[in-house]
Amino acid sequence: MKYAIITGASRGMGEAIAKRMLEEQIAVVSVSRTENEEIRQLALENGLFYKHYSCNLSLEKEIQEVFMEIAHCIYQKKPNQIYLFNNAGVIEPIETVGNLDQTPIIRNIQVNLIAPILITNIFLNKGSLAGTTVHAINITSGAATRSIEGWSVYCSAKAGLNMFTQTTALELAEMKTNNKIIAFSPGIMDTKMQETIRSSSKGAFKELEKFIDYKEKSKLQKTEVVANALVDLVLNGSAESGKIYHVSDLLN
Template sequence: MKYAIITGASKGLGESIAKHLLQEQIAVVSVSRTENEELKNIAISKGMDYKHISCNLSLETEIQEVFMEIAHCLFEKNPTEILLFNNAGVIEPIQKVGNLDQTPIIRNIKVNLIAPILITNLFLSKAQLTNTKVTVINVTSGAAVRSIEGWSVYCSSKAGLNMFTQTTAIEQAELKTENTIIGFSPGIMDTGMQETIRSSSEAAFKELEKFKEFKEKNLLLETDAVASRLIDLVLRGTPESGRVYHIKELLES
């Protein structure tokens, strides 16, 4: 049996990924600070194995404790594959360098970069002792490869996540494991993160009006459509380890 772990599964893309996986009869472990009751009800109606675990991904000690417990429980079941979706992310602080506050800088790096590194390291370590394949999907951003004024911290954390993804893939290939790690850039979606961006100031974020237009002109992607393409790639495609996929590629294929 396959099991999926999804960080940030309570809303946005994470919620949509969880819904699609439950439809595919894949057991889901949701990790976020709050539980999505709809996911629990879907799992109950389908008789699927589902569990929510609360975790603050900006606290390293909490990450270690929570994911050690998850790994212990899942690997004990001898699953054929564990799908790890490092989806949780934060955009703040939106501000130019010189006007940044320390606390949101540190939280951004911890949630967007340190948490995925710690979680991936833990699961690949456990996988060395089992026959379970681990597939890691790191949700990244176009901002990882494009400098955006006001987003220096977000751009940097996502660029770091891309490099971590690519380097880990090289290492796993050298070790001749069956494990796969990819990046996935979901594009500009209609999520709470976009609301945060639109509520920022033009002094802090030069492209503010452009992002407001995305919403006004209905140009934002729906998370369900994005999740559907990602799940198709992961479950029915042949993801190339180390590659960063963009939603545009998947929508065009």
Template sequence: MKYAIITGASKGLGASIAKRLIDEQIALVTVSRTENEELRKYAQANNVSYQHHSCNLSNEEEIQEVFMEIAHSIFQKNPVEILLFNNAGVIEPIHTVGSLDQTPIIRNVQVNLIAPMLITNLFLQQAKLTNTSVQVINVTSGAATRPIHGWSIYCSSKAGLNMFTQTVAMEQAEMKTNNKIMAFSPGVMDTEMQEIIRTSSKEAFKEIDKFKEYKEKNILKHPDVVGGALVDLVLSGNYESGKVYHIKDLLK
């Protein structure tokens, strides 16, 4: 049996990934501060195993406690494969360096980078003791590869996530495990994160007009389209471990 774990599954891309996995009859564990009740009902209607765990991903002690519980629950069932989607992310703070507050800086790095590191480490550690293979999917951003005015923290945390992905892939290959890891850049989607971006000031974020135009001209992709393309790639198993995949390449 396959299991999937998705952080940030209550809305946006995470919810879309979850729905698609339910369609594929894959047992699901969602992790977010609040539960998406529609997902629970959808899983029940499709007779798919479903669990939700509430977790503050900016708190390392809570991450350790919650994900140890999840790992124990899943690994004792000896599944063939675990799909781990590190999807949760935050864009704030949006402002130039020198005008930032300390707390949102720390929260951004904790959610975007430290949480995926801790969760991935825990599951690969547990996988050593079993025959279960783990596929890790880290949701990154195009901001990881170019500097964007006002997004210094987001760009940096996502760049770190890309390097973490590449390094883990190298290590797992050298150890000759069956585990794989990839990063996925979903592009601009019609989500709550985009709403937050559009409420920025021109002073804080110079490219704000371009992002408002994405919405006005209906350029933003629906999360269901993006999530479906990602799940297709993951379930195919036909991807290169350590590579950063972009939605534009999957929807050609």
């Protein structure tokens, strides 16, 4: 049996990934603060394994406890394949350096960078012991390679996630396993994160008008379109471990 573990699955691209994986007859483990009832219902209708776990990804202790429990639950079922989507992310704080508050800085790094590292570490470790193939997919951003005023923390966290992906891929290649890890940049989508960006101030975020324009001129991609492009890549087996993909590469 194949399993997909998806963080941030309650809405946005995480929700779209979960629904597509269920349509592909792949069992889903949803991880987010709140449960998406539509995902649960879809799994029920398809007679597929589904379980939701609530987890605050800004707390290391909670990550360790929840994902060790998930690993124990899944590996008992002797899966032959696990897809790990590190999808959850936060954009805040949107502010210039010198005006940042400590708490959102720490939360951003915890959710965007530390959580994917901890989760990937757990599943690669348990997978090697169980002989299960693990494919990790880290959701990154164009902000990982482009400096954006007001996004210093987010840019830094996503740049770190890219480097973690590439370095882990080198280690996996050395071990000659079937495990893979990739990063995927979804571009600009119509999500809650975009709403947060548009609600920021011009003083904190220089490109505010550009992002308002994206919405007003319908330039935001639908999450289902982006999620389907990613899932197609993952399931067709052509993804190259260590590569950072951009949605535009897959949709063109």
